[in-house]
Amino acid sequence: MRNNIAKRAAAIGWPILVTALILLAWEISVRTLGIRSIILPPPSAVFAAMAERHDLLLTHLWPSLYLTVLGFGLSVVGGIFVAVLITYSAIVRKGFYPVIVVSQVIPKISIAPLFIVWFGTGTLSSLLLAFLVAFFPMTINASMGFESIDEDIHRMARTFMGSRWQIFWKIRMPNALPYIFGGMKISITLAIIGVIVSEFVASQEGIGYLIKLAGGLLDTPLMLAAITALSLSGLALYAIIAGVESWAVYWQPPSDAAGAGGG
């Protein structure tokens, strides 16, 4: 027990220490080299900007996070749905799945300007882009999870006359859970990227818009403050998913659960 606690403390402690050292080195070098704040402000200036202008940051952070979570949620539901189709429909599996996989060579964020043309400069474009980029890892991970059933488990269920419906809910679904959470962890970070890119292209609000605006005003501390706030939010969203995962996928030892199904 004590050994475990010590291990966990080390697992958290070392990265924190390294981060602190990097920030310290950054602060010292900016000061001693006399780098202008417009090029690279020291961390202290970034934190000061975050504290001073938290109202502005939150005003723009909130709509971005809202769209991220919504787009992510849609991608989870849509991805699982399409994965079920891939698992059970030969037509979808043989016809559409390869097309879906090959279409991955399209850098999806390059479609952002097209979405602006189609859906306007409002929230709909951001939402759809977030959904689009987050959708594919969800689909691929979930379908991998549904397919990767041990042949013996399938046989065992059939000898006890399990129906397709029972095999899906009692075997395929729990079996896919670690993969689905792996997909969610990838999708949530991609959904953030989708929203931010869309806000870069055309938007009057959101943290992406604020970053671009601060860049135009040469207000580098504000820009870095916005990036920091965004990163911390992303980290929080990721942590929430990881937390739900360790609760839902209780049968996997924690060390495995962290990396399961990623890809």
Added chain:
Amino acid sequence: MMIAGLIDPSAGEIRIKDAKVAGPRREGGVVFQSPVLLPWRTVLQNVLFPIELLKLPRRQYEPRAMDLLRMAKIDEFSGLLPRQLSGGMRQRVAICRALVHDPSILLMDEPFSALDAITRDEMAVELQRIWQANRKTVIFVTHSIREAAFLSDRVLVMARRPATIIDELPIDLPRPRAIAMTEDEAFNRLVRHLRNAIEASHAE
């Protein structure tokens, strides 16, 4: 696999109590080479899995499942997950699962082949004990001649390619049989007979 109704025979038909086997059926309980437990279910939930699939009343079968676990001496682990058990204990859970819906035939396909020699002998004794408390027709497939001779009332020797039955040997050793019995001359005579039958088929 064919008797369980998972694979159709290439020729002929299989009949259980005069009824043709055309697919998986209630009367069969199957134990595979590996335990194939569901990792997200506890021992007890795994044993009750067939009850759920067959849509039988869970409440009625839960005491039976606990009785089986007690008989297999793993009732104190009923709340644990499969990964917390040893290989031998997992296979015992699989045997309990195969028996829970009270099938008339127990089909065992090399159930102990993944276990080490000592555990394997222990499991054979355990299986005999479970069988004596719970008389079923057991069809037990094994590559171990000793195991076949130790457990069986009747051994059918199969040749490979084509897989045909080439010999039949009744084992009339008294029960309960103990591992010490495998040292006896009577037992070893039977084993030798079976070995010769198999070697003869290989030589052809």
